[in-house]
Structures are given as structure tokens and as C-alpha cells.
Amino acid sequence: MTAERIVIVGADAAGMSAAHHALRVARGSERELAVTVLDKGRHTSYSACGIPYWLAGDVGSGDDLVARTAEEHRAAGIDLRLGAEVTGVDLAGRTVSTAQEEVAFDQLVIASGAHPIVPAWALDAGGTPYERVGAVHTLDDGAAWLDRFEAAEPGAHVVIVGGGYVGIEVAEAALRRGFGVTVLTRSRVMSSLEPEMSDRIALALADACVEVVLDAEVTGFDLDDDGRVAGVHWTGGSRPCDLVVLALGVLPSTEFLAGSGIPVGPKGALRPDARGRVTERVWSAGDCCDYVRRIIGDRVYRPLGTHANKLGRALGENLAGGRRTFDGILETAITRFAGGGEYVEIARTGLSRADAEAAAFDPVSVVTEGTTTSGYFPGAEPLALWVMADRVTRRLLGVQVVGGHGAGKRIDAAAAVLWAGGSVDDLAWMDLSYAPPFSSAWEVLQIAARRVAERI
Amino acid sequence: MTAERIVIVGADAAGMSAAHHALRVARGSERELAVTVLDKGRHTSYSACGIPYWLAGDVGSGDDLVARTAEEHRAAGIDLRLGAEVTGVDLAGRTVSTAQEEVAFDQLVIASGAHPIVPAWALDAGGTPYERVGAVHTLDDGAAWLDRFEAAEPGAHVVIVGGGYVGIEVAEAALRRGFGVTVLTRSRVMSSLEPEMSDRIALALADACVEVVLDAEVTGFDLDDDGRVAGVHWTGGSRPCDLVVLALGVLPSTEFLAGSGIPVGPKGALRPDARGRVTERVWSAGDCCDYVRRIIGDRVYRPLGTHANKLGRALGENLAGGRRTFDGILETAITRFAGGGEYVEIARTGLSRADAEAAAFDPVSVVTEGTTTSGYFPGAEPLALWVMADRVTRRLLGVQVVGGHGAGKRIDAAAAVLWAGGSVDDLAWMDLSYAPPFSSAWEVLQIAARRVAERI
Numbered sequence: 001m002t003a004e005r006i007v008i009v010g011a012d013a014a015g016m017s018a019a020h021h022a023l024r025v026a027r028g029s030e031r032e033l034a035v036t037v038l039d040k041g042r043h044t045s046y047s048a049c050g051i052p053y054w055l056a057g058d059v060g061s062g063d064d065l066v067a068r069t070a071e072e073h074r075a076a077g078i079d080l081r082l083g084a085e086v087t088g089v090d091l092a093g094r095t096v097s098t099a100q101e102e103v104a105f106d107q108l109v110i111a112s113g114a115h116p117i118v119p120a121w122a123l124d125a126g127g128t129p130y131e132r133v134g135a136v137h138t139l140d141d142g143a144a145w146l147d148r149f150e151a152a153e154p155g156a157h158v159v160i161v162g163g164g165y166v167g168i169e170v171a172e173a174a175l176r177r178g179f180g181v182t183v184l185t186r187s188r189v190m191s192s193l194e195p196e197m198s199d200r201i202a203l204a205l206a207d208a209c210v211e212v213v214l215d216a217e218v219t220g221f222d223l224d225d226d227g228r229v230a231g232v233h234w235t236g237g238s239r240p241c242d243l244v245v246l247a248l249g250v251l252p253s254t255e256f257l258a259g260s261g262i263p264v265g266p267k268g269a270l271r272p273d274a275r276g277r278v279t280e281r282v283w284s285a286g287d288c289c290d291y292v293r294r295i296i297g298d299r300v301y302r303p304l305g306t307h308a309n310k311l312g313r314a315l316g317e318n319l320a321g322g323r324r325t326f327d328g329i330l331e332t333a334i335t336r337f338a339g340g341g342e343y344v345e346i347a348r349t350g351l352s353r354a355d356a357e358a359a360a361f362d363p364v365s366v367v368t369e370g371t372t373t374s375g376y377f378p379g380a381e382p383l384a385l386w387v388m389a390d391r392v393t394r395r396l397l398g399v400q401v402v403g404g405h406g407a408g409k410r411i412d413a414a415a416a417v418l419w420a421g422g423s424v425d426d427l428a429w430m431d432l433s434y435a436p437p438f439s440s441a442w443e444v445l446q447i448a449a450r451r452v453a454e455r456i
Numbered sequence: 457m458t459a460e461r462i463v464i465v466g467a468d469a470a471g472m473s474a475a476h477h478a479l480r481v482a483r484g485s486e487r488e489l490a491v492t493v494l495d496k497g498r499h500t501s502y503s504a505c506g507i508p509y510w511l512a513g514d515v516g517s518g519d520d521l522v523a524r525t526a527e528e529h530r531a532a533g534i535d536l537r538l539g540a541e542v543t544g545v546d547l548a549g550r551t552v553s554t555a556q557e558e559v560a561f562d563q564l565v566i567a568s569g570a571h572p573i574v575p576a577w578a579l580d581a582g583g584t585p586y587e588r589v590g591a592v593h594t595l596d597d598g599a600a601w602l603d604r605f606e607a608a609e610p611g612a613h614v615v616i617v618g619g620g621y622v623g624i625e626v627a628e629a630a631l632r633r634g635f636g637v638t639v640l641t642r643s644r645v646m647s648s649l650e651p652e653m654s655d656r657i658a659l660a661l662a663d664a665c666v667e668v669v670l671d672a673e674v675t676g677f678d679l680d681d682d683g684r685v686a687g688v689h690w691t692g693g694s695r696p697c698d699l700v701v702l703a704l705g706v707l708p709s710t711e712f713l714a715g716s717g718i719p720v721g722p723k724g725a726l727r728p729d730a731r732g733r734v735t736e737r738v739w740s741a742g743d744c745c746d747y748v749r750r751i752i753g754d755r756v757y758r759p760l761g762t763h764a765n766k767l768g769r770a771l772g773e774n775l776a777g778g779r780r781t782f783d784g785i786l787e788t789a790i791t792r793f794a795g796g797g798e799y800v801e802i803a804r805t806g807l808s809r810a811d812a813e814a815a816a817f818d819p820v821s822v823v824t825e826g827t828t829t830s831g832y833f834p835g836a837e838p839l840a841l842w843v844m845a846d847r848v849t850r851r852l853l854g855v856q857v858v859g860g861h862g863a864g865k866r867i868d869a870a871a872a873v874l875w876a877g878g879s880v881d882d883l884a885w886m887d888l889s890y891a892p893p894f895s896s897a898w899e900v901l902q903i904a905a906r907r908v909a910e911r912i
Contacts (some may be wrong), residue, residue: 010579013897042539047830047832047892047897049830049890049897050830050832050833050892051891053833053892053893054754058833058834059832059833059834064832065832067897078906088789126755143462149872152904157882165891197743294887300752305889305890305897306885306887306889306890306897306899309897309898310885314885322837323526323681326885326889327885328887329885330885331887332887332888332889333889334889334890334891334894335891336891336893336894338893346893347889348890349887352462364600366757374503374505374506376503376506376515376520376521377506377509377515378515405861406862406865408889408894409862409889409894410865410868411863411889412630412866412868412869412888412889412899412901413869413871413872414872414888415869415886415888416869416872416876416878416882416883416886416888417872417875417876418526419873419882419886419887420872420876420878422871422872422876423873426872426875426876427872428785429766429770429782430786430871430872430875431750431762431763431785431787431788431805431866431875432868432871432872433762433788433789433790433803433865433867433868433871434505434508434760434761434762434790434806435505435621435790435791435792436503436505436506437509437792438790438792438801438864438865440764440867441469441503441505441523441761441765442762443761443762443868444798445868
């Protein structure tokens, strides 16, 4: 029997999950797989989500963020080729090409990930970001930012363009490094949360002495005599600064598929089915993909490591003959902001109000204030919960939380209800845990759900 | 229209939830209710779960544990009569009697709660507990223990009989007060958890210098010349001590129903249906009740404040013409042990292995070790998760967790899956939250569920 040739483009969470799991499952079956992974970079399987904490000083070294080294992958039987950028795919000929070679496949897995958005105003005439300007995406980016932070004068000012997850995580890092920090955001801070929750986050940032500028579109930079950034201009204002972090999100890295006949969505993202299959012989997972929203059934681009790990693993199993499905996402996400004396956990799951309305639900939502522990317990911290349900079916549609220690992970219980298609009454009345160090006698998630139920 | 006379026996969580909610719902309807609450004690609506933390010094005063005072209840229109012990019920005549009076009802709510088990060996010839011996159940018990703790010599030794929730919470309190502590338990510590989890808790207690004695039945006391406890004897050992805490659980306080014709279960607990109704004109909620286990459908005695609050509220709504059901319990529970340099959160939901086997499931269970945050994140603490599912249907049956900060409340996501009747695959693959300060890239609950799924 000849081994089936699996070629995987991209050696991060999705690609390496697929590689390992395909081999593991095949080992227990009659299939023989030869797995080759091609990646343009120098690193594999690292926690991009950990980079802000590396910059903050919480994580000692970039190596700590590497889950498995190239050597470990190779020891597991994977033919891993780094520095191998795939430039084209010949679907009919079943080959991918790099600068060095053509590699033949029987099954192709595209796990090429994403790249940060770098607007024209951040680029010099040569198309390179100005000095002291950059995104925070790869381990190399992290190392470059660490160098910039260490080279900066005490009291230097960092402008972060973008108020999403990466923006506020880097704001924490910069603040804890002792820099002045400005966050510019095109709409609101953490705009994947409702305005009433976003406001609470903006307030925590402001209380930590982060300057927050809402509704700001960057229009250009001031440069010093050496061509380095010295100030930022935006619609309605400007300020001098020393460093500019681009935290404007990412786009799928699928340019190399142009002309291959492999279909992509409007923004260039691949659209794998629940098994991870895109088209005949082609599979995909990770930040180069759209995912199906479980509640609505439409597709959205939510490039998160947790989805990459899950669909990568499922896809790997299926490559080896398995029947694993990845049954959609809920847009669950969590982060925190800790710095300048403030600490706030932020989490969401399910639809936003705008999404629910667009999907023809009739949403009812309420914000409820509570505490992370029983109110009388020492260290009780405030939290705010936004809960939304459908007026007609009573179905739970979305939950968001902003609050102190222990607030954020409460989102998982809400996500579990959403996953099951449960109602706001399920959330309000199910048997959740209670003891004074952990919650009020009515768990605040349940009080919040009850308050929504009462308004339906 | 004459007001319907609601008489409620017991002024704690269940009774007062019922009282308030009945009045609140009636206010919006055509019904008129006259609500009378009779209680033998002096306090209403206090957090019994908070008493150990009052003893530990975390809570400044017993008043802090009182959610609503008698005055506040009365201001809401409730005829609250304290010091009124109900001694009998005449169902045909629709009256209850106290030492002072007979009170007529149209609907009777029994929310009389529970009382601690006090074995014969703890009682003197007069039937009173020996001096320096007692349970921790009411606010008065708490005040008595606070007095005993404050009167005790530094270095005094406290023996706690019982290794369940109250036992280990009081162990924490006594340890943090600077006393030597022994926990005697008839079987294991926290025996509502599986042995492999219980062992971890026992180890944390031992590491905190709590003496833990397993499989110990108390046989008697040594008394000093003043008739106060000076030592404890058990099967296999004995030790001198200064104080003895009885933490052997509680029994339903339903003795006053003898001869009333109101049916109770084998251990004296009332058996309300999902609406809170026991029989014609009689309702019940709280620690005097059995509850239906949602997974199996049988009844168990699990006297917890969270159930009392929920069924009390549902019952109140139904008294006013509502249609609220309380759809069973999952035996979800949480606590922690913090003292002597140790900190461990403990939580459970669903069936034990023995219960699952008795209910003819074919359980598969695995213990998984993980961390509370990403492993590389500062402050990552170990946790252990026990997950059990049915081999035939893949249904999730039970989850238990023991670990550091943030471990315990993870149980709620598992409870939500159990509530929905979900599978171990739902738990493994649903969209839970991830960021380095909160979990590993695969949330440990999901790794644990996956490991069980792989063994099915």
C-alpha cells in the first residue's frame, strides 16, 4: 500500500493539530499517511494569544509560548519544512509550489492563517511600515515589540490603533511597562460587545489613565527627521507619540490561492464544511477560514485559536477516515484588562443585538449588576451582565459580562446553554453552583436571565 | 373579594422567597393574598452558608449574613411572626397551631427547613450537647461558636466530626483562627466526590496541617471535671481536644407534621412536585424537602439554599396563579478550602459513579490534570477534573473538579450540559472561552471530556 500524501500549508494551531491527529488516528487504522507541512515562517505551534503577556513581562521568553518545537513535530513523524512559502496551488496537477520545489499531494490542507491589517497610512513610500510602527501578530512581531519597548525612553507614549481584544491587551502591556498609552478606536472599545458593556470597559481604561479616543480614524503620522513616527493624526485630533501599535484585526492569508480554482468567500476566507472540507481534495481550518455561526447558520470571520485547534483536530481525524464534525461557533471570547490599578474581565458569547435583529429575532435584553461572590464576602467585586433572548421563542441569544475576578469565565455556562439551543428560562433556573466565596445565593447569571425572562 | 390566606411555616430562604414572590405576582393580577409567616426562631433570611466565613473572620458580623430583616419583610406586607413554633397541622380544619394560637389557612406552605444531626454520644444525661460541643447551623449556633472560639486558649484543638461541606469549611475557619484541627470522617473527606477527587482534598487538608482521620466512627468523649469535652474516642483512635464541631449533616424538620396526614418520605422529607405542591392545599420548598434528580428522576435529600430559593420562588409564583416549574436538581455544589498555605476549590455536578451504575448506566470516567490558566501564564495552578459519561448513549453524567483559583466555577458549564441532557462530545467540542489568563488553548473541561470520549 502506498501512503496517502497529505500536504498541509501552515504550521500553527490548525495545521499542526490536523497533522498530529491525522497520524494518530491513522496509526490505529489500515491507512498509511505521509504528512508534509510547509510554512513560510521560523516558528511552529505558538500561542499568539500569549504575545501581549510576553510584552507585559508576565511570560519570560517567546520560547515559553511555543507549545511544540519543530523537532518535536518531526519526532512525531511529520515532514515539517520551515521557510517554505507556498506561492501557488495546481489543483488538477495536485501540487503546491514553493520557491524551492513542487510538492505533490493527494489531500491538501490549507491552514495558512491570517496576517494583520496594515493600512496605507502606516507605510512608507517603499510599502514598509514606518519605524516604531507595527502589528502584534507573530512571535517575530512580539520580539520586535519587546526590543522597541526596551529601547524606548521611560515615559514614552504608545498609541494603539484599534480597541479590540489585541488593542486592549497591548494597552495593558504598555501600561504595565510604564508607558503612556492612547487607544484610538474607529467606533467603540471592544465593539463586539454592546455599547452599554463597551462603556464600562472604556471607563476602566480611563480610570487606569489610558487615553481612549472613540470614533477616531487615523489620517496620518508626523515623522521625525529620521523618518520615525513622532505623532499621530486622526479625525478630530492628534498627539505626539513614540510608538504606534497596529491592532486593526487580521485578514485571511489566502492570496496564494488566486487562480487555483479553490473557492474563497468575499473577504478571501476559505469556507470549510463541518468536516473541514472545502472542495475535492482540499481541506482547511484556522484563521484562513470563515466559520458557521451555530445560532443563525451564516458565516463570519472569527479568527481565534480555539476554533483553529478544534477544526484542525476534527479535520485531521477526517483525513484519516474519521467522522468528526465541528458544529459551528458561538463567537465566545474572553479577555481582561489589568493595569493602572484597574482589573476587569471581559467576555461574550452569542449574538449581538444588531445581529439578532438582522436575523429576524425579536430580542429583549437587560443589563444586570451583581457581584463576583456573595455581597458580604470579602473581595466581592462588581460585575455587569448583558443577557439577550428572543421574545417569541424565549431562546437565549447572547450573554456578555464585564467585571472583577471570576466574572469572565461565567460566560462558559451561558455558552453551554446557547450550544444546546436552550431558553433564557434554562439559564435562569438550571442547577448552577453556589457558595459564598463564588457567587450570591442566586448566581448572578441566573438573576440576569430571570430579569430578561420577566420582560418577555 | 376575600383575600386567600397563605400560611407559611418557616421564615428562611424558601419561605420568604415564596412569600415575597406570591405577593409580587398577585399584585399584578386579580388575586388578593394575605401572607402570614410563622417561625420558631429569631432570625429571617440569613445565609447559613456564610456562617463558616463569619467564624473564620471574613465576615464581620452575623448581621452581614442577614439578607432581609424582619422589618423589611413586614414592610413588604408580610405578616411575619417570630418565636412562633408550629406544633401541629389540622388539614381538615385548615389550621396550624402554635403555643400561642391557631392560625387558619387556605393554602399552607411548609418551609420549616432542617436541623443538624446530633448523635447520642454528643448528649449528656439530660439530652443536651456537652459543653464546647455543637453543630453549625443557625445564626445562634454561629454566635455560640464565635464565643467558644474567642474563649479558647491559643493552640486549642478543634475536632470536627464530619468531612463534608460544612466540615471542611469549619476546618478552614478553625485553622485560620490558629487552632489545631482534626477532621474525623466516617468514610472519606467530601464523600459526595469520587475517591480519586476526595484523595486530593484530603491531601490539601493534610498539607495545611489538618489531621484527617478516615473511616472513623466516634464512640464517645472524655470529659473534664466540669463535664466539658476534653477528648474524643473513635473506632481505632482517640485524641485530647478542647472543642468538638458536629458536622454530620441535617434532617428535615417535619416532626410537627406527625398525624397530620401530610405525606412525607422515608426520612421525613416532604415531596413537592415540580410546582411545589405536596397535596391539596399543601405546598413545600427548602431543606424540609426531597428533590427530583433531573438525570435519573428519583428523589434525593440535598438541602441547599440554592434549591430553597428556586423552588420557594416558583412555589410563590404558583400560589398566585402562576405556572412555574422547578425542573429538578443536578446535585451541583461548590466549596473551597483555604488555610495553612493551601487553597483548593472543590465542585461537583451530576451523578457519582455508584449512582450511575445503580441507575443502569454504563459509566466511563477519567481524571484529567490541567491548569487553571495557560500553563505558561504566571499563577497557573493545577486542577484535576473527573468526567463521566455513558458508554451507550455518550450522555454526560457527571463532572467534578478540585483545583486552584478559577477551577470551581468551571462546574457551571458542565452543569449546563447536564441540564440539557447533552453528550460528552457537546462538552468536548462546544465553543467555550479561551485566553491565556483564563485557560489553556483547549479549555481543560474540554480536554477532560475528549479523553472520556476517546475511551468510549
